[in-house]
Amino acid sequence: MSALELLLQQLINAVSIGSLYALMAIGLAMVFGILRLINFAHGDLIMVGSYVALLVMMLGLPFAVAAVAGLAASTLAGLAMERVAYRPLRGAHEIAMLLTSFSVTIFLENLAIILFRPTSRPFPAPSVLRSVIILGKLQVAGLDLIAIAVAALLLVALTVFVRSTNVGIAMRAASQDLLAARLMGINVNRVVAAAFAIGSLLAGVVGLLWSARVGKVDPLMGFNPVLKAFVASVIGGLGSLPGAVLGAYVLGGLEILLQGLLPSTLTPYRDAFVFTALIALLLLRPNGILGGTEREKI
Numbered sequence: 509m510s511a512l513e514l515l516l517q518q519l520i521n522a523v524s525i526g527s528l529y530a531l532m533a534i535g536l537a538m539v540f541g542i543l544r545l546i547n548f549a550h551g552d553l554i555m556v557g558s559y560v561a562l563l564v565m566m567l568g569l570p571f572a573v574a575a576v577a578g579l580a581a582s583t584l585a586g587l588a589m590e591r592v593a594y595r596p597l598r599g600a601h602e603i604a605m606l607l608t609s610f611s612v613t614i615f616l617e618n619l620a621i622i623l624f625r626p627t628s629r630p631f632p633a634p635s636v637l638r639s640v641i642i643l644g645k646l647q648v649a650g651l652d653l654i655a656i657a658v659a660a661l662l663l664v665a666l667t668v669f670v671r672s673t674n675v676g677i678a679m680r681a682a683s684q685d686l687l688a689a690r691l692m693g694i695n696v697n698r699v700v701a702a703a704f705a706i707g708s709l710l711a712g713v714v715g716l717l718w719s720a721r722v723g724k725v726d727p728l729m730g731f732n733p734v735l736k737a738f739v740a741s742v743i744g745g746l747g748s749l750p751g752a753v754l755g756a757y758v759l760g761g762l763e764i765l766l767q768g769l770l771p772s773t774l775t776p777y778r779d780a781f782v783f784t785a786l787i788a789l790l791l792l793r794p795n796g797i798l799g800g801t802e803r804e805k806i
């Protein structure tokens with residue numbers, strides 16, 4: 509394989525994993541931009557959607573039906589999370605909201621352990637997600653191309669939604685000043701619920717693609733994606749949607765670059781190098797690449 513082909517191979521890998529991080533990071537950024545809440549329970553929506561999709565497939569139904577069921581489950585779980593756990597605390601100290609997100613995480617993970625046991629279960633992805641496309645000496649996984657295409661489509665749709673629809677404009681106003689938005693007659697509860705619903709739907713999409721990538725589901729599967737999404741959000745500028753997308757692709761590129769450059773003995777410590785790079789970035793730009801000195805805006 510030539511140097512150019514190797515570069516293209518790694519670029520596809522970086523964009524693919526960065527696309528998954530971007531979809532996750534957007535959900536975190538939308539909620540943080542409005543409520544100033546880092547919702548670490550967001551990662552467990554991946555687990556909820558994946559398990560529901562797996563259960564539907566175990567009933568003998570096709571993957572398309574299972575995918576719709578998984579996305580619906582993630583969205584409804586996110587709405588329930590907002591209504592039961594976060595709405596009663598709205599206006600409370602940010603630390604109280606953060607601790608509540610950890611509590612929701614522990615509750616959902618332990619509930620999944622009780623219902624499905626702590627052991628992982630195989631996730632039977634359809635053949636199209638397991639296919640490999642050969643282009644010369646390049647071997648491109650069908651899952652990578654689908655992840656890139658789905659992420660691009662959803663990012664464009666989300667941009668149009670936020671910029672052009674009444675709910676999207678209301679979300680931007682709420683991210684500027686929640687109290688002022690309420691005084692202007694905006695239904696804040698509806699805006700916050702919309703942010704949770706959209707973020708949860710995107711988490712469900714990530715859950716299906718992530719499960720197909722690793723080939724299994726388990727109760728703790730959401731921890732790593734939400735951690736990487738949080739890192740991506742911090743890199744780009746916490747609370748900024750463009751920053752979340754940029755940070756996700758930067759993080760994906762950095763991971764693939766380190767995987768290719770590090771010797772085999774250091775590859776297992778790749779995440780340590782990633783977090784070291786994050787610390788260095790924050791020393792130079794404490795608010796992230798696109799972060800400003802003011803409150804971050806959607």
